[in-house]
């Protein structure tokens with residue numbers, strides 16, 4: 001039986017470190033970290049995530065603001081808000097909740113965020129710093145940064161000799177996750193929807209990271225005995241037996257069978273998800289330190 005990683009508990013330890021760093025920074029410089037979250041439209045799941053982010057920001061002692069735009073908002077309206085937040089001295093982090101409604105161009109919005117305020121790590125400057133191995137100069141996308149902390153707490157800082165397989169190649173997760181594993185000396189394979197013999201490739205992984213958005217796709221037969229399995233999927237499955245409109249959350253990993261084969265495994269919920277929010281807070285307090293001319297703390 002694998003050890004189950006308690007992502008909530010690790011996230012709580014990161015959040016505590018963020019709170020201390022926030023108090024110390026404010027005492028030292030008078031600067032209070034400011035986080036702005038921008039959300040467009042009415043999607044209930046997106047509103048739930050944004051609510052959780054704003055709540056945690058307040059709990060960390062941040063100045064937390066939220067802009068909510070209607071589904072029909074124009075590109076110009078959204079761009080105007082980002083411009084104002086770019087210029088706002090009290091705001092150190094800007095997060096535009098994704099996905100945006102289809103009529104909006106999310107890439108042009110994301111690239112208009114000042115890189116030093118891009119707490120999602122999606123600006124090409126931050127993506128480029130990560131890709132070139134400058135791990136401390138930019139901001140790293142929150143979900144891979146959080147998943148990497150779980151990997152480090154299992155394997156330590158140096159992954160030399162370990163093979164890692166990341167299923168998924170998105171800019172938000174798969175690519176930055178592969179870059180972080182590579183920077184830690186793992187031998188990394190980035191697999192995706194066109195990969196052949198996916199199960200065979202996964203079976204070689206000492207560290208298997210699944211971020212595909214397909215409920216319970218990774219089966220026990222894909223997992224090397226003793227492997228570390230990190231499940232990044234969050235899929236809502238209708239649970240009609242419990243009544244209309246109810247759902248349960250499952251990951252991309254068939255947990256109940258993979259837990260029998262893996263050495264360490266993350267659950268869904270309570271695994272990587274809480275780490276994402278914790279790393280958003282960490283990135284915001286890092287950005288605030290840099291703005292104040294202070295060396296930011298390291299979170300691990």
Ligand SMILES: Nc1nc(=O)c2c([nH]1)NC[C@@H]1CN(c3ccc(C(=O)N[C@@H](CCC(=O)O)C(=O)O)cc3)C=[N+]21
Pocket residue numbers: 048049052095096097098099120142143234249268269270271272273274275276277
């Ligand atoms: N610009 C942008 N940046 C993001 O980082 C971003 C985004 N847009 N859009 C949506 C996704 C999703 N996301 C999650 C954050 C926390 C949990 C989380 O805390 N999950 C809990 C519970 C989830 C629940 O109960 O619904 C868990 O897994 O235990 C999940 C998912 C951030 N995202």
